Amino acid sequence: MEPVEFKGSDPIAWCPGCGNFGILNAVKRALAHLGREPRDYLLVSGIGQAAKLPHYVKCNCFNGLHGRALPVAQGAKLANRDLTVLVTTGDGDCYGEGGNHFIHAVRRNVDITVIVHDNQIYGLTKGQASPTTDSGFETKVQTAGVTLEPLNPVLLAVALGCGFVARSFSKDIEGLSELIVEGVRHPGFSLIDVLQPCVSFNRKNTYEWYGERVYRVDEDSEYDPYERTAALSAAGQWGDRIPTGIIYRNDSKPYEQQTGLSHREPLIERSIRNIDMEPAFTELS
Amino acid sequence: MEPVEFKGSDPIAWCPGCGNFGILNAVKRALAHLGREPRDYLLVSGIGQAAKLPHYVKCNCFNGLHGRALPVAQGAKLANRDLTVLVTTGDGDCYGEGGNHFIHAVRRNVDITVIVHDNQIYGLTKGQASPTTDSGFETKVQTAGVTLEPLNPVLLAVALGCGFVARSFSKDIEGLSELIVEGVRHPGFSLIDVLQPCVSFNRKNTYEWYGERVYRVDEDSEYDPYERTAALSAAGQWGDRIPTGIIYRNDSKPYEQQTGLSHREPLIERSIRNIDMEPAFTELS
Amino acid sequence: MARELTVRIAGEAGQGIQSAGEALCRAVRHAGLHLFAHKDYMSRIRGGDNYFQVRIAEQPVQCPREQCDIIIALNPNSASAHAASVGEDGMLIADASEGSIEAGGTRLVDFPLRKTAESVTGSTRAANSIAAGVICRVSGVPEGSLEHGLRAVFAGRNEELVDKNLRAARTAYKMASSCPSPGISLEKSDAGSRLLIDGNQALALGAIRAGCTFYSAYPMTPSTSIMNTMAHFAQRYGLVVEQAEDEIAAINMVLGAWFAGARAMTASSGAGIALMSEGISLAGMTETPVVVVDAQRPAPATGFPTRTEQADLNMAIHSGHGEFVRAVYAPGCIEQAFALAVKAFNMADKYQMPAIILTDQFLADSIRDTAVPDVDAVQVERHVIDKEPSGDIKDYKRYTITESGISPRAVPSWIHDAIYADSDEHTEEGHITEDAAVRTQMVGKRLTTKLIGLSGEIEEPEAYNLDGADLVLVGFGSTRGVMREACDRVLDASVGSVHLSQVWPFPSTALYEMLEHAPKIMTVENNATGQLEDLITWKTRLYVAGAIRKFDGRPFTVDELMRRIREKV
Amino acid sequence: MARELTVRIAGEAGQGIQSAGEALCRAVRHAGLHLFAHKDYMSRIRGGDNYFQVRIAEQPVQCPREQCDIIIALNPNSASAHAASVGEDGMLIADASEGSIEAGGTRLVDFPLRKTAESVTGSTRAANSIAAGVICRVSGVPEGSLEHGLRAVFAGRNEELVDKNLRAARTAYKMASSCPSPGISLEKSDAGSRLLIDGNQALALGAIRAGCTFYSAYPMTPSTSIMNTMAHFAQRYGLVVEQAEDEIAAINMVLGAWFAGARAMTASSGAGIALMSEGISLAGMTETPVVVVDAQRPAPATGFPTRTEQADLNMAIHSGHGEFVRAVYAPGCIEQAFALAVKAFNMADKYQMPAIILTDQFLADSIRDTAVPDVDAVQVERHVIDKEPSGDIKDYKRYTITESGISPRAVPSWIHDAIYADSDEHTEEGHITEDAAVRTQMVGKRLTTKLIGLSGEIEEPEAYNLDGADLVLVGFGSTRGVMREACDRVLDASVGSVHLSQVWPFPSTALYEMLEHAPKIMTVENNATGQLEDLITWKTRLYVAGAIRKFDGRPFTVDELMRRIREKV
């Protein structure tokens, strides 16, 4: 398949120059590269600029509530494990309103791939601080600058034992699309936090700002993402140097394997027209 | 003050032998040791067995909703920074239903002390798995055993940069009460995760089980809780050896100092009977 | 009136009242007698004061009595607390040697419960089985039935334990020959082959029958045993049962499962359902079916976690922001719980909306001997496009405007096209729109048009004894049984009743026609503000002359209801 | 009828329509004219099609018109899209050189917006100030007022930017002398000294006046500008404004602040309010006051994030599990927004309950010149035990049973005793209980008894032109202005109106008395199911003969309302 075969028909409502365009391109490339039909993918999103992405891709889409993409994605995947399920979400959507689902989805380890468009800001609601906004950043609400410690989602995910933790930069379309492919292929929950310039509201963390700081962890050929201690330390980096690429991996069994779901037909294939209640009735009589 | 002066009048509804009794004693001791009057303390809780604790102590109590103790505690503290605010909560309350508040309360760093009665089970609802239940543990819901990775709250808190992270064992009343005193004295958010045997529903993680495994990190006189790397590694320990004591500390400024709140009179002291609207009206006219 | 006995086992949490009560139920049913059992327990794991009460009768019974013929108390405090609940010729059986008992005027029968347990089994733990033995003997339940009951309850536990309890019960059965008799001996009836399940089990079985393969919830009394039942049958029926991190996750997982093509359910009690409000609204907007059970308990907030109330009716109807169709069912008994679970799935699927099942702790935890449901009486209807025809679909639009308001729902990956579901206002294709005309059209489709069909499929209110009734009781949900029996028993007036097992869309026309000529209407509700009464006024403009409301966390007994009816007529 | 002009600036998000519109408002007010401005914008940051519309009049005006006298469009697409909104003798001003414009029969005035911006400032960004300049000239607003307006809007920005925009606007002002005149020139009135605020600012100011010192919320359109306003004034008024991680945290933080003794508020739109349901129930049970603003937008789910609707009425009244008292206010204009914010704090505090303020995007984002509020007309009442007398309190019980149902609320640490607040059913001391009698008493206190007092303090419905009216319009919230003006304008019938600024407890008696003899009642609502109409039926049994409902996300204009009234009479 070619990326263009995943082009959606809905007109794009993002600002010109927005980092989301790079992510959109990378998603389409990755889907094409993975070689399945549009019908076999499901993109789930919450609400925000990031969350509009599924409308711009030709494949199944569930665009739900702000903060609630992860539970929907997990429910859909468990109902039909043959779907390739991805989530496109924002830093507010995933780590703010949706924070509880995030930590528990990592633990549950259902085989989905989560792409967080991390612009360190609430874009759609016009520029309030998000959980990843740098300290000191001033907004209309945080008039004296953000005082909360920014959340480091990559470190958080490593600490939670997530089996696939990666960071990317939306300008690096090729690198990002490769990570998405890897994330989808990883059996279990995969996180890809993508540095995404918001040209309208984040005047600090710009293309240049990120560009000057990002480096790939695999530049160091010694770097082994399976090494947890090294990963924790790489994951902790933020500021002058920001690591990208696969920061951490492990081979923990996904939910589907642990529960035996992967050996059974998908729930949706089950015929429900005449379920035999006798065994249950007998047991309870 | 003496611990007995903090004795509540409400009859205790816990099971005989429950680890909560130790925590209750430690709390009363710590409050006495800290030397303030009952009127100056506020205990906030959610719902669960742990959350009943404030009823058994003579001091102010807000026993709110399951999972929502932390926001109530932060709101109360910000309204009256002169109160000493503690939260008594369960592993389900704090890390399950309340998980999102937990990660963001750590970031917000309001000066409250959170005591988690971590019995690795949902006690009050009769024994379902909590976020900290060990894998494989069987319950009426998790009939084939828990498949989710247990959450390590201590590691999570260190990864989030929490300024005071401690673990204790409910049997060690003295050690726990010292930690509570330290936690309260720490200016900012303090977490004390307490291993608490549930004699009714957790037949695995018993007094003996914990007793055989816990050790104090300060047994090693070299251990410096201000050292993040060492702390991350200690925090990661679980299983044969379980570290207790102050695992991690840092001197990040609490919310009250960052926002200047600590230099102003508490909000509740403000007279509201005749607030002058002229400046606002003038600006908007 | 059929002859009957009401017996109660009282004691602390942790003394095994629940197992003894269940064993008793099974023994009674094995003896061919009918029964109705309900539980009264506190929100704690040990201590306090709980009871398990069984009404044993020659005919089927559907509600509890106020006074007991026999109460057996496992400790002196419980004995004192329950003495007043013993009826006129009844008896309180307790262990007077364990402490002083304030029995008032009640006939106290001393029985060495703990000592017998200890001497037979070496520990006092089996005092509950002793109690079961005594009760069976005194009520005339054969020893074989007692054994059957105990074996059933302890099934799967280790042999030694089973043996100890059996020996304890048998010894007690023998010893209890010295106890006085209640003066009634019941005739064997036909209950032996019937199911013995509670309201929550019935709901779970209905869901399984309806093809529910995915269940996600967060524990909350009194809904938790639905999850337990689903988990119990997960292996056999290939279900996925997943405990969610919170109720918001639960409903959103369930929506994801429905969207993907499975049938799914969640349950909680009021607080959890309140948290699901936004998700219910999401179901409305995306037109994703969902089945939600609200097992009500007294509120607001945490309230009485283990008790009963019917005060979430307004919330069930109005929760969630904005306007969308939904159905709210309120089963009145175990049979209806099963049947309405199936209907809820059918309707949710057909109208692509939330279907809410309102039960309460009383129904959830009540056990009754029940006819094995006729699974064919409630048809399972599937309303998504089947796999076969899916292959031929072209230019699929998720939200096609149709005459019925229902847009055929396809399963992702079964059709060739991509499916877009959207929580924003959307076009027929499912894409975000800001267009005023499209909005108007979509609201029309989603709300007004679908409502026409849905209103044609309302469960009819059920009339009982209406002909010539001077007074008509009207209720919904779990009060069905108690209202019916009150109709039968109140003899100084002719009392009829109408029971609503669906409260939304409200059966306005049917109810109006039933009640238009009723001389006097009186609502019976387990809440304080009269929420059903308000609905009747709003929807039918009928005049409700009186209201019997109860909101102390306890269910109506037929005796209390009769007394309150008499006070009002 | 007063003479007036309606002008509109249309263009893409990001073209600065908002600033130009605000500058225009300030210019108009400076010129001594009255105005009513509202916004229509899409849920996106750049592109699309938005507008800012200002009705300029010699007399105060409270609602928008449908057709404009002058529309200025910042790009050809917007020009084409808005051509149909130009009234009969009006004009569409646009830059025809930028692309082809489909103006239909509309008079098109070509003006080099972008080119002028470019030539004066070196960039096209200032096209919005050009538009402001043109509009002022054409509407007869003096150049000095234009400058005043721009300076006010750009206050605090760098001098170069201010200068560029001023130069652009002045040039445009000069050039626009060549534009045709709309044929109306307005006489200066007395608006100059009035406030210029929108509904959300009015609410924030009311809250500040009421002593709100703690504000916590999660961003959500159209409520966000309340938080912005609170944050803007935080330093001056010593407020703590904290963005919460989610809406559940927001309401619980606010409850914590109230419990500790401060006054606090939160706001959101429907979805966020749905998430707060459980917290609202908690306020009910713990009897902790709380003030919650629901700035409604079209739903269900995400709906139309930036548009208007009144469909959360049922949710506001019924959200949360269980039964408890609450008050729901529905301000009809900017003055009421200020005054009812104060009242909401007083009542929440007095009755220790949730007070909900229902507004909507239309009111939230509408700007009108408003008399400076008479702060003494709305008294701030404090209902906790003051610090001084607190010292003398002995044996304090948080939930003392009193005749009014209100238990005096003490501030932790001000009294010597410990205070216990509890979400379970509780004793007078605030400890968990399982007692049936205590439950009954507490429900009575919390619900029934408090309701008596609360019902005596309902905001009376406001009657307009009722004497001899053939038809009475009834509405709540933001439709107040449009209903009143329709009453004045519909001349072929005598039309009156009744506006409810409190919808719960429902003003049943007052409304009944007002409407009992009305020949014909017609509701006017921005929703699809007629939620107010249902309340009227339920609570007064009055017959509502007709309903004018609008649910396309747009507010009523007086012209549309009149047309729809005429269709019905």
Ligand SMILES: Cc1ncc(C[n+]2csc(CCOP(=O)(O)OP(=O)(O)O)c2C)c(N)n1
């Ligand atoms: C329950 C709820 N709360 C708040 C909102 C409003 N809201 C929409 S998007 C958004 C934040 C978006 O930020 P982020 O997730 O970072 O996405 P971005 O726009 O930056 O891509 C918020 C707060 C909502 N739609 N629903």
Ligand SMILES: Cc1ncc(C[n+]2csc(CCOP(=O)(O)OP(=O)(O)O)c2C)c(N)n1
């Ligand atoms: C919104 C909501 N969901 C669920 C519950 C039911 N509930 C009460 S306590 C509890 C779990 C308690 O577990 P934990 O917090 O670990 O406390 P423990 O009893 O073990 O001390 C649950 C699920 C509730 N009260 N409210």
Ligand code: SF4
């Ligand atoms: S607001 Fe920011 S994130 Fe949103 S589309 Fe514009 S540039 Fe992108």
Ligand code: SF4
């Ligand atoms: S159930 Fe467990 S946690 Fe709860 S009181 Fe009993 S022993 Fe303690």
Ligand SMILES: [Mg+2]
């Ligand atoms: Mg963002």
Ligand SMILES: [Mg+2]
């Ligand atoms: Mg626990």
